[in-house]
Amino acid sequence: MSLTKDSWRISLAGRLPRLAVSAHDLLVTWICWQALHHVRYAMLPIPPDYPLISLEVVIVLLAQGLVFRLVGLYQGLWRFASVPDLINILKSAVMGVLAITLGLGLYNRLDGVPRTVLALYPFALMGGLGLPRLVYRAWKDHQLGEVRGASAQRVLILGAGQAGEALLRDLLRNGAYQPVGFLDDARELHGTRVHGIRVLGGLDDANRVAKESAAKMLVIAMPSLDASSMQRVLAICEGTGLPFRKVPRLVDVLEGRSAPGALEEVAIDDLLGRKPITPDWKLIRGWLGGRAVLVTGAGGSIGSELCRQCARHGATKIALLEISEYSLLKAQADLHRAFPDVEIVPILGNCGDPALARRALELAQPDAVFHAAAYKQVPLLETQLREAVRNNALASETMIKASKAAGVGTFVLISTDKAVDPANTLGATKRLAEMLCQSADDLTSTRFVTVRFGNVLDSVGSVVPLFRDQIRAGGPVTVTDPDVTRYFMTIPEACQLIVQAAASAAHASIYTLDMGEPIAIRVLAEQMIRLAGKQPGRDIAIVYTGLRPGEKLHETLFHEEEAYRPTSHPKILQARAREVSAEALSKALVQLRQAVIDYDEDQIWRLLKTTVPEFSPDNPHESTDTIVQFPIREARNSR
Template identity: 35%
Template structure:
């Protein structure tokens, strides 16, 4: 509590003098009114003078107690029960003082029987005056904030109640029509004056009855199946769907509603990392993550830290990105920055010597198909030579496990990216076979929201009013959220054996045009009326449909339902053959010979035998 100083007192007088004067007069009037009613309106002279004097004294005492209890320094626009209790306490002290005055004094200008009713009237009057910043909200709640657009809230729990409170005055332009909730105990109950009128299954009929402008999902971390049920109920209607984005703490704070993100619609159950095999794989271990500033690498850092490793080393060339990743970690996290390049053998040797890793996740890569088609040498240098140099540097290190992060582009590759990722897979398999180490490959498809993926691109295009550009009407891709992909990578790596190829269950492929339409609709817009979709044609290196495995890789189930293991693979060239190819690729890159570098990688990838091992 701040100390009372002359300066603070002076500031308080300047700021609150008028409010204090109003309080004093209000309290005096309350006690005079109650006394007049108690005496039937008969207050004879000189008793009225004494009554006025005592009532004004009570008003002055109220102001003094308000100061003592900091009533004037409270933000009444967000008043809570504790603030009203302060007024009750101040008024009670004044009432007690009047009782004492009547007990010791010969006269009773305010009789005993008037003090208690006066106390109640003062509390009512003072409370009403103090919450005047919320008069509009109270009026809106009392009269239903008519004229505002209506909302049906999904979820009658704490989040829904807080949202209803935030919308209750209509100042946000929205009024609550009713709630829906799947909890049978809440059916027919009321939350901040709005009825729980049914379950999510009743949402469609409620929309037809009440014609709301918006349906709000007010469930913390709403599961994807719930989001899909709500969206299905609002399909082919003009109703917008929103989620809770925050609550108002002050009059100028942002609105509480936000659009539904596409990853909320597509995400599946979160991947838990508390399995015994995952803990034994990472707990107490030293972990090195390359490409740690990227979308996958940064999430790997965060998720690996959940399993209590002894240290996590972050290797990347992106200085600002590394800083941002570490700055977002909890205080005291055992994370170390290693600014370095997987393409530089001396920097790799230094990074490995400093981190002394037990487990390595290799996520460093160039990954944008169109860019690598135009500039293949940087992609080959990073994805092929960088991987080869990292594996060579780890030969003499005491590394328990190495995990190469691959892509569905490596399956029957049609692009430079796919060729380089497939070459990295072959190198990893060859090293595992040559040295008998627990080195493995984890392969999966696109991740939502990663840098350069279609989701942020579509978001920018929609925000700009369109058009949204899609390469072809029938093009499909596999999608997974970044947290889900990384969680499954860790689970897969913990179950990997030497030379394993592990595949993540990506679900069903998604038509890109359907994804674009869904994102437009989630913004409350329509296509083509509001935002048009145009088709630009396949770009160099792109395929109409991606695959997750080759026919001869024969995926089978593992202990985790969403991780598959390739039970057989196409024959892998011997390590010495791949290393000779790598040397020739390095020479072509040094000479700036794009055609030869790409041809060498393609020849090594395509020349593999197709016989299953």
């Protein structure tokens, strides 16, 4: 009984504000109707008496009240009254006069109702309903401004476009920040105001304006800037000596990587020249929609993002095969939270175990397998040859055989640019996995697809989190060589292109992703130091340690014997696979497995060099490596 009473009280408490607003609006309706009649009758020599309440007045209130409810006028809050609310009031007034005309026409054929009253009624009602709402919002904003007082952080906004205007509205509702002005390079905006906040000059005026306005933070509200423009804005922000943040891109908000209205630190990928990619979503959804997939290494950087991409684009069942207990639990929880309607099948174990591979495929019944499980740390694998071969090559063969036996439609091997001309253990073992895929494809059953790409920003164990930790510790930041370069992609765009390539792949195909231009690691380190609000060489030292075992100055994306041709997507090229002797490969694998069992690393080394003839580990540190352009860009530049 007490529970029922409490529920009734809570319900009543929630309805009271709306009941008060309804009573206010009906009172305003009554006042407008009475006032218009008295004004109209005042023009007559002998004005008649108009009753304060009558059946006619009741019909007016009922008709207008019904319109208020139908239009949804009480769904908005006075605290945030704005243009959409005024438009609703206009709709209510126009529809109201039509409803009143109909009601009174049926009641008394509008006998005694002045036409002037009907003509002026919508305008009077708009003013009567709109003005109190706007006054209430202004009063609440003023109250909030007083509460902020000196405790609010003074913010200067860079960019007076749509993103800047949306940011301003968010900041005005947030008691922690006080916007003091805008800066924008559009000269026609200088001196204008956005919601009362003035555009004080161009971006180059940031240093002067920040001092004059006593700003304590800069916020970059230009989410569509390209990398070169962002670098210029970053330099301007650094010149002020103030902390700075940026508003997230719309795509990051929509895909759940950023919260709406959040202020973020400028990320390193904002400065690396990566233009947004646009996959063929229709093709991807047509391939993935309603299907089941299995992802090995599902708890890793690439594996977990592949799971998200598959769930986002229509997969109804995703099996997670992962050797790390913690990574599996985290990946499962993240997917359950973001995609509650997708069936998640967690499988703990080593994908190189034939029994586990068969069991995983039985549980998942997948239409596609994404094989992302691999060891990838170049210097470490130079001293862990047996494990590199066992995990990167032999475990791949186990998944390949199991997938083919289970009748999987598509098997996608996640490879690396280091497999093109391998100079280290990682590259050689991944190239061997590529050869296994090619050899297993009989062009009639499972499609075996290989997708190559280079480094991904912020992946576990990559250079970006390493630099970040070193900067946080005060330095020094260690770079192997001043001239070393690498190709980089963001994790989401790499996975989008993987799925895109897989959706349209041919049998035994190898695809290379356009990684953009190679980036000097020295430049990457300098930019990350600046993003941390420090200066390279002054606040944080950069130390050059020399190339590590297995490392090259420059990676190559293309092999001279692989003829590349464009695909339907401009950032994906298809390579013509090099010839592989299936018989020789099969014989070498038998010997490799025995050498792994015997822990005979000398034999493993000899077999690896023999099986992957392009593997040349003797001179990996030569500085004669060349940077090869993405063929499509090269052809375009030559025109």
